[in-house]
Amino acid sequence: MNLAVSLTVVLTLTLLALGIAFSPLLFLLTAILPYAVFAVFVGGFVYRIVKWARAPAPFRITTTCGQQASLPWMKSAPLESPSTLWGVIGRMASEVFLFRSLFRNTGLAMVGQRPVYGSAKWLWFFGLLFHWSLLIIVLRHLRFFVEPIAPWISALSAIDGFFEIGVPTLYLTDAAVLAGLMFLFFRRVAVPQLRYISLVTDYFAPLLLMGIATTGLLMRHFFPADLLQVKNLALGWVTFHPAVPQGAGPVFYIHVLYVFTLMAWFPFSKLMHMGGVFLSPTRNLANDNRMKRHLNPWNAPVKVHTYEEYEDEFREKMKLAGLPVEKE
Amino acid sequence: MTAAKTPKPEELLALRYAPPATPWMGTPTVFRPGTWSYSGTPKSLTALGLPNPRAWQPSDADWKLPENWKEIILGGLAERLQRYRSLRLFMDICVRCGACADKCHFFIGSGDPKNMPVLRAELLRSVYRRYFTESGKRFGMLAGARDLTVDVLKEWFYYFYQCTECRRCSVFCPYGIDQAEITMMGRELLTLVGCNINWVTEPMANCFRTGNHLGIQPGGVKDMLEFLADDVADRTGVKVEVPLNRKGAEILFVTPSGDYFADPGTYTCMGYMMLFHEIGLDYTFSTYASEGGNFGLFTSHEMIKRLNAKIYAEAKRLGVKWILGGECGHMWRVVHQYMDTMNGPADFLAEPVSPITGTRFENARSTKMVHIAEFTADLIRSGRLKLDPSRNDAYRVTFHDSCNPARSMGLFEEPRYIINHVCNHFHEMAEDTIREKTLCCGSGAGLGNDENEEMRMRGGMPRAMAVREVKERHGVNRLACMCAIDRAALTALMDYWVPGVGVMGVHELLANALVMTGEKERTTDLRGEPLEACG
Numbered sequence: 001m002n003l004a005v006s007l008t009v010v011l012t013l014t015l016l017a018l019g020i021a022f023s024p025l026l027f028l029l030t031a032i033l034p035y036a037v038f039a040v041f042v043g044g045f046v047y048r049i050v051k052w053a054r055a056p057a058p059f060r061i062t063t064t065c066g067q068q069a070s071l072p073w074m075k076s077a078p079l080e081s082p083s084t085l086w087g088v089i090g091r092m093a094s095e096v097f098l099f100r101s102l103f104r105n106t107g108l109a110m111v112g113q114r115p116v117y118g119s120a121k122w123l124w125f126f127g128l129l130f131h132w133s134l135l136i137i138v139l140r141h142l143r144f145f146v147e148p149i150a151p152w153i154s155a156l157s158a159i160d161g162f163f164e165i166g167v168p169t170l171y172l173t174d175a176a177v178l179a180g181l182m183f184l185f186f187r188r189v190a191v192p193q194l195r196y197i198s199l200v201t202d203y204f205a206p207l208l209l210m211g212i213a214t215t216g217l218l219m220r221h222f223f224p225a226d227l228l229q230v231k232n233l234a235l236g237w238v239t240f241h242p243a244v245p246q247g248a249g250p251v252f253y254i255h256v257l258y259v260f261t262l263m264a265w266f267p268f269s270k271l272m273h274m275g276g277v278f279l280s281p282t283r284n285l286a287n288d289n290r291m292k293r294h295l296n297p298w299n300a301p302v303k304v305h306t307y308e309e310y311e312d313e314f315r316e317k318m319k320l321a322g323l324p325v326e327k328e
Numbered sequence: 329m330t331a332a333k334t335p336k337p338e339e340l341l342a343l344r345y346a347p348p349a350t351p352w353m354g355t356p357t358v359f360r361p362g363t364w365s366y367s368g369t370p371k372s373l374t375a376l377g378l379p380n381p382r383a384w385q386p387s388d389a390d391w392k393l394p395e396n397w398k399e400i401i402l403g404g405l406a407e408r409l410q411r412y413r414s415l416r417l418f419m420d421i422c423v424r425c426g427a428c429a430d431k432c433h434f435f436i437g438s439g440d441p442k443n444m445p446v447l448r449a450e451l452l453r454s455v456y457r458r459y460f461t462e463s464g465k466r467f468g469m470l471a472g473a474r475d476l477t478v479d480v481l482k483e484w485f486y487y488f489y490q491c492t493e494c495r496r497c498s499v500f501c502p503y504g505i506d507q508a509e510i511t512m513m514g515r516e517l518l519t520l521v522g523c524n525i526n527w528v529t530e531p532m533a534n535c536f537r538t539g540n541h542l543g544i545q546p547g548g549v550k551d552m553l554e555f556l557a558d559d560v561a562d563r564t565g566v567k568v569e570v571p572l573n574r575k576g577a578e579i580l581f582v583t584p585s586g587d588y589f590a591d592p593g594t595y596t597c598m599g600y601m602m603l604f605h606e607i608g609l610d611y612t613f614s615t616y617a618s619e620g621g622n623f624g625l626f627t628s629h630e631m632i633k634r635l636n637a638k639i640y641a642e643a644k645r646l647g648v649k650w651i652l653g654g655e656c657g658h659m660w661r662v663v664h665q666y667m668d669t670m671n672g673p674a675d676f677l678a679e680p681v682s683p684i685t686g687t688r689f690e691n692a693r694s695t696k697m698v699h700i701a702e703f704t705a706d707l708i709r710s711g712r713l714k715l716d717p718s719r720n721d722a723y724r725v726t727f728h729d730s731c732n733p734a735r736s737m738g739l740f741e742e743p744r745y746i747i748n749h750v751c752n753h754f755h756e757m758a759e760d761t762i763r764e765k766t767l768c769c770g771s772g773a774g775l776g777n778d779e780n781e782e783m784r785m786r787g788g789m790p791r792a793m794a795v796r797e798v799k800e801r802h803g804v805n806r807l808a809c810m811c812a813i814d815r816a817a818l819t820a821l822m823d824y825w826v827p828g829v830g831v832m833g834v835h836e837l838l839a840n841a842l843v844m845t846g847e848k849e850r851t852t853d854l855r856g857e858p859l860e861a862c863g
Contacts, residue, residue: 002470071706075741107430283504290691291690293669
């Protein structure tokens, strides 16, 4: 059901893009929407981050995944249980760039009625493959937005197309991003527990991204878009002189509408884990709890049971037991 | 009410992991006997001033909620979203990748999909979306949102009291989403409308008034400790002192009341007393702060603070220099991650220094409370203890990392260092079941009651099976641990799943091996078992 809804939405978007491509509304897609979408993306992203950041982290609730720093001769785990700022930076870097925690993943199997935890790195591998590929693809696309093309962008593209398979060269990340997405998508469909918990958004995200990658590949290898037109359009956006391109092709418009949808939806979706991961208090706080006091901005007095109240109730019994008391 | 009969191990192992045919929002919660805990009594709620005290049970159709319960819950949620970045973030960023799903011991042991941490969190998230996000307000079910109803509240109660806040899922989550945090918030919300369990509220009420969970009054604490001192004299010929409420002592010692109240914790407590006597430690127990554990952690942040306040207050009154803490799990989560923030600064105490070795415990310089494993490891390292590990030769030991010291503190090496110096046969369990990946006893967070036994045995199954493996492979007959709840819970768990494996504290092992000045020839261990009869 949730899968069907997601598919329907993506198909609707496709038809919408085709409709726009052959209508006077093209102007809307190429000259108005880019700015609206960009504003929503940036504004929404900032809004979400600010909203999270404004809620305090009242307690230092680090999840420790390694030995604490305690006695000087006891070897501690500076990344898994960091007690210094550098340790925290290292830990966060390993999470963000290498998906450290996901790398720990194990798969449960019952062997002779005993749970056994096998290595399960596929989710980590394809997750990492997808995310890194997407990042490189996004960076490669900068070549449409700058003139002259910065050398590092060309270099990145050259490395990405290093194996020179086909003409024009197949970018490895294009293949990798699709492989990653397909794994994530089919895993969700195939594993009963995952299907059970999946919401519309969980299918929609990979479907939309697959749509973007596929239309991109189609334009590069099967229905070549007029790159000059595309570049002029992109440069037009950046220089605030957007022009309706002539004959960029329907696939291009589908691609663009998908991307715009992604960008506009991004800040309001689970994709915000991109920003949220940096704020996660179980990961970005040092395990220096007993070394440095952590302050809670809303720490307020609570009703406690004082020693005086305690002794008042038990004084006679305490004296009988020979325990010292404050008041005789 | 009588507790349901717990099914046999073979019956519990007939597990089905396939989710039901109905979607989870449409699958009703069934309060099956043996899988939930009795409600908090009006007496204990009243004693603590907690809302809506009344007689009721989770199996009743009418939970006697206040008229405006929905308003209270949503108001409470709004307030917590403002106060805790953790909650707001964890409500928003989950991508439902499912990496946490098979990491939960309750899921492994029950197969119930709502015990997958991701889905347990969705129970709350779905309500959050409905009332606090635009998409949830607009698109409802399509956005994964649902109305807050009495049935939803009941579902929360059932599943938030089927989570032991062990944090294993948070180790595996790529964003560090911590189900313990979500369970804690869920339980706080349930507390606002008076939906608690008695195994948590009664110990809290006791602790508030008498200083310990078990409600032991000052004379009782003294009697029990003196009884243990007599046992020590009987086994070793050495008379150890029982310092209580003594002003001017250098160190205040705080340990869970389970350590001096019931076997096998008592042997660990004897171990502390023997160690302190042998090194001539200037210390005192307290009857007012006679509880290291803190069931507030299983109720609300406010209750944590209310119960924890005693430790610093008593340290101040007695004029000690610093505080030493015994073997306990959740106590150490509170001490390590909450105490200083909530009830500090402890500026009336001194930076902890071992009076025996002169070692400065730099890692505790602000909170001023040292874990006994840190303290003892330092003693062993500096050669101040005379140890005869062969006295533990009867034991083939494995070690269970308790959830909280493992994942909320990082205390892994200290206990292992001690164990390796006090016994000759130590065998680790499988790598994926120890240290930060340790599996819960299944009875933490207030769930260790009799009426919940089936769920406890299910939740403890993964831990028990890992023990069974080292039992079969290495002949392990002792499960060492550093937690009072473990000592009680694992004993029952072993009897059920792995008969023949006893449970003991690390300081019991240490005390067996500890050669004391002026001791008689030891013929038995602390339990009175003959030393040579083993093997």
